[in-house]
Amino acid sequence: MPGWGCWGFWLASSSIHEHKLPHSLCSLSAGVWAQWKLVESGGGLQAAGNSVHLSCQGSGFNFRSYHVLWYRQAPFGRIEWVSFINAFGNTKDYGKVVEGRANVSRDNSQSKAYMSLHALLSQDSARYFSAVHTGTGNSAAL
Secondary structure, eight states: OOSEEEEEEESSSSSOOOEEOOHHHHOOOHHHHHHOEEEEEEOOSOOTTOOEEEEEEEESSOGGGSEEEEEEEOTTOOEEEEEEEOTTSOOEEEOTTTTTTEEEEEEGGGTEEEEEEOSOOGGGOSEEEEEEEOOSOOSOOO
8 A cells, every 4th residue: 555646747837747756756556556546737837926726636545535735846946845634624734835825625525635825926836746645654755
């Protein structure tokens, strides 16, 4: 059973480029990718001061049983935690870089999670991706 599943795209680009993160970051076997899937949408090229709305569609697993985390990585930068929402949607937490500007939510009936980021800054330009944590104690981590 995997510890994380993750996919991503560029926020500041003219189109969304779906991709699988390197194996070393997600530590998942090839067979797992065919079953567990997270696909983000939204983003694109945004001007400073605007808002962006991202969504994460889960499939191949019981989405409602897992916490959802959002991360970002600027070009050539470190992976940075952005937000957390628990499986029930009643506990949320945000990284200092987006605190007061971000909101996360989820719709378990649709197996979707959402993140909105407002008052965009130039330093918000990054690849954003969602992840789910299985809580299995697996050593895989970002």
